[in-house]
Amino acid sequence: MKKPKWWIYHILVGGFAILMLYPVIWLLMSSFKPSETIFVTAQSLIPDPWVFNNFAQGWEGIGGNSFGVFIKNTVVLVFFTMVGQVISSAVIAFGFARLEFFGKSFWFAIMMVTLMLPYEVVMIPQYIIFAKLGWLDSIKPIAVPAYFGHPFFIFLLVQFIRTIPRELDEAATIDGCNTFKIFYKIILPLIRPALATAAIFSFYWTWDNLLGPVLYLNSPDKYTVSMALNMFLSNETVSNWGAMFAMSIVTLIPVFVIFFLFQRHVVEGISTSGLKG
Template identity: 80%
Template sequence: MANSKVKYFLYHILVGGFAILLLYPVIWLLVSSFKESKDIFVTAGSLIPNPFTLVNYPQGWEGFGGYGFGTFIKNTIVFVFWMLVGHLISCSLIAYGFARLTFVGRGFWFAIMLVTLMLPYEVVMIPQYIIFSELGWLNSLKPLVVPAFFGHPFFIFLLVQFIRTIPRELDEAATIDGANTFQIFYKVILPLIVPALATTAIFTFYWTWDNLLGPVLYLNSPEKYTVSMALNMFLSNETVSNWGAMFAMSMVTLVPVFVIFFIFQRYVVEGISTTGLKG
């Protein structure tokens, strides 16, 4: 009994220490946001701000170019919203087709979809830019949002695996009751894949919220910048970088990430494990 308690104690000490090690960069970022910019790297090894200052937060919130940081947060929320709508609608419908419908070349097209999952974004970046430029979509969210309505291979694969764990007898029962293909999807499949849809939504939020490359390619006007682009603007190669303001606004942008994770973390685990139906 005593040996078991010692193991239990040592286990929690080890896990707690490892957690602190992983959280150290976030702790350092938080502490640095309360330091003066000129002292951040001079006293980088200290976790005690000396002197303690709050000036970085109002400075960072003022933004730049006449646009406050709230504008960039609003732009990012709009960006995330449409990405969520696009991914949830398109990926669920496409996954349902691959998992439940029978059509010519289903295995071939599913394999092609998986191949695109392994295709680096840098390979298609220039061709996509040329296409969107010809369409006149530059300096707007269209090049970033419209592709989301055509599915994402990772989320399609995740949802396909989840749908396959749902017994087909439910589909057959719905068919006997007179349901058509879309009604089966909407009334039978969709309510049962909520954990996987939640996982899709959470990962879409994470990947969109801190996306820098896409907005940098297509957005040119400061009033349309996202938070990732705004944070990058605090750095300068010509003048002194405002590290304090950047760290302060970095902490502000981390708040939604932590909130979403702690509220919906159980859906992440449940969705990825693809456990399907519960008894």
């Protein structure tokens, strides 16, 4: 059986790409439409007329806070959460992959079990704990737990570290390196692809997180972009769909930029190729 010609292949791949990107294209086109015509069945994909005021209305924000405030709050939350998850997960993964201690397999199994627990199971106990600590209406309940590791990132990094030959650790020990130096000078530089993957996923998950901020943030000036977008919808008055879609496009820009800049690191990190030679 002959292979299909290259142009047939590209037509099929292009068709599937358009199909997958259609929701984003529809969102982009809808951000330039009047709110009352967005969900009209007879309305075409191309806006008629083009409404550029949706972006201005959306940027004005809600509750006296511009959308820039919500973006700043989200960037701060993403930064502290991402740094905490990546650093702590790397340290914990090094312990599981390289160190020997009592109950190592047991604790690793417990860690994996927490990965399979639905968030709804721990949501109420965590809320009670943070309420007693007086952390409500702040980013602490979201950012501080990140410094105790993330099960998925720990598992990813453990698998990556296990592909690194132990002979490097032994050689470093002979040269006088202690455990910390082995981790800092040998392991960390070699697991940079996996660290980049963890950082990118942490960015995505925190940027899109709605449930956490809704639970713990009460003041409008501390809202994240996900909460701000939700505030454009109203059960009592007419929802401003145009402004919401316009700001949705704005919030998607960092996601696309990060993906296109670091997609190579995502592939390298997930493949856990380790050392080649």
